[in-house]
Amino acid sequence: MKRFFFVCLITLCPLPAVADDPQVVDVDLQNRGQTWTVHVTLAHPDTGWDHYADGWEVRDEAGNSLGLRVLHHPHIEEQPFTRALSGVEIPDGMQAVFIVPRCSVDGWAKTATRVDVPR
Numbered sequence: 001m002k003r004f005f006f007v008c009l010i011t012l013c014p015l016p017a018v019a020d021d022p023q024v025v026d027v028d029l030q031n032r033g034q035t036w037t038v039h040v041t042l043a044h045p046d047t048g049w050d051h052y053a054d055g056w057e058v059r060d061e062a063g064n065s066l067g068l069r070v071l072h073h074p075h076i077e078e079q080p081f082t083r084a085l086s087g088v089e090i091p092d093g094m095q096a097v098f099i100v101p102r103c104s105v106d107g108w109a110k111t112a113t114r115v116d117v118p119r
Contacts, residue, residue, distance in 0.1 A: 021109035022053035022101035025080045029117060036088045042101055043080035054104040058088055058097050066090060090117055
C-alpha cells in the first residue's frame, strides 16, 4: 500500500525539469586588425524549438557586452557546435574576455568562461 501511494504521489506531482546551462567547450579569438572574430563551441541538450541554446555573449570583466551572437535554431543533431561572431571590438590592454551562453528556457548561464586575449 505504501508503495502504491508513493507511485501515485510522483505521478500526480512530478518534479520540475532541471536543465543544464549551455557549456562552453572551446573559444578561439582571432585578431582581424581593429576587431576580433570570436569562435565559440557550445554543448547543450537541445530538444527542439521548445528548448535550445539560443545565443552567447562576449563580455568584459565588468559584465559589459562586447558582442552578442544570436542562435536562431536548435542544434539537435550537431553537438557540440561552433559559431562565430565577427567585428568584436576588444579594447587594447584588455587581458581577458568572458563568454556567457544563453538557453531559450533558462536564460543566461550562471557562470562565464574566461578567455585570455592573445596579444
